[in-house]
Amino acid sequence: MDAAHLEKLAADFTLESPLNRVVMEQSGEALTLFDPPLLGYASAVDPLFEAFLAPGVIGPHYRPPRQWLADARTVISFFLPFSQAVRSRNRAARSVPSQAWLYGRVEGQRFVEALTLHLQKALRDAGFETVAPSLSPEFWTVSEPETEDGPAFTSNWSERHAAYACGLGTFGLSRGLITRRGMAGRFGSLVAAWETPPTPREYRSHYEWCIRCGACIRRCPGKAISLERGKDHHLCLAYQTVILPQCRPRFGCGLCQTGVPCEAARPLFR
Numbered sequence: 191m192d193a194a195h196l197e198k199l200a201a202d203f204t205l206e207s208p209l210n211r212v213v214m215e216q217s218g219e220a221l222t223l224f225d226p227p228l229l230g231y232a233s234a235v236d237p238l239f240e241a242f243l244a245p246g247v248i249g250p251h252y253r254p255p256r257q258w259l260a261d262a263r264t265v266i267s268f269f270l271p272f273s274q275a276v277r278s279r280n281r282a283a284r285s286v287p288s289q290a291w292l293y294g295r296v297e298g299q300r301f302v303e304a305l306t307l308h309l310q311k312a313l314r315d316a317g318f319e320t321v322a323p324s325l326s327p328e329f330w331t332v333s334e335p336e337t338e339d340g341p342a343f344t345s346n347w348s349e350r351h352a353a354y355a356c357g358l359g360t361f362g363l364s365r366g367l368i369t370r371r372g373m374a375g376r377f378g379s380l381v382a383a384w385e386t387p388p389t390p391r392e393y394r395s396h397y398e399w400c401i402r403c404g405a406c407i408r409r410c411p412g413k414a415i416s417l418e419r420g421k422d423h424h425l426c427l428a429y430q431t432v433i434l435p436q437c438r439p440r441f442g443c444g445l446c447q448t449g450v451p452c453e454a455a456r457p458l459f460r
């Protein structure tokens with residue numbers, strides 16, 4: 191098992207799996223959710239994973255790779271870019287996300303999990319123990335503070351931070367991760383007792399690929415993003431709660447990830 195083989199498995203599964211296709215009940219239209227993924231790799235003992243423990247980065251509740259798998263060698267991160275069909279429909283949205291985006295958010299997450307399990311099985315079949323932290327019973331996430339002092343909008347494993355460590359890209363003002371295929375998509379990851387060369391990180395700081403153009407600020411109907419503070423998770427959640435009746439049985443927004451220069455590519459400074 192080498193990285194090229196793993197990448198082919200991931201691409202083939204994305205192209206062939208029926209889970210990557212939906213028929214939207216509102217319109218009867220069939221839709222492919224994702225293009226084939228980008229994969230990146232980091233050493234499980236990369237010092238960055240320890241740096242994520244710092245307060246203000248993720249925090250001491252974060253679990254580095256070897257707390258998920260004691261003999262972990264590699265963290266594998268993947269980014270599944272939303273298809274042109276999903277992105278273009280949300281680009282046209284002004285206050286409520288498109289149905290295509292909502293399917294991508296909810297049914298898309300099921301596909302992310304299916305791809306994660308597919309890669310996990312392939313690695314295990316090849317003899318390498320593998321854990322998917324976000325599918326582990328030990329994974330937790332909080333979208334609101336449990337107490338006044340409790341952590342908010344955090345978790346003990348972060349897909350975006352894993353992707354950053356694995357060379358896939360840097361954060362944007364809207365707090366998504368900008369990859370060379372943009373920000374509009376979903377992330378997944380695995381920790382494995384499998385060794386492969388790390389993907390070079392073509393950046394030195396965590397916001398390097400964001401050009402601070404402010405387009406995501408203008409796109410956000412919840413006024414949740416500012417140049418000074420980035421994204422305010424409380425305002426974002428409040429807005430998504432307001433529009434929930436129009437989105438049910440799904441949820442989401444993602445207007446800040448579409449109709450912006452970082453939607454489907456790494457934006458360039460002019």
Ligand code: SF4
Binds near residue numbers: 362363402
């Ligand atoms: S829209 Fe512009 S400011 Fe916002 S995250 Fe993308 S590149 Fe950064």
Ligand code: SF4
Binds near residue numbers: 442443
């Ligand atoms: S920050 Fe939240 S409310 Fe604003 S566009 Fe993005 S997802 Fe929507």
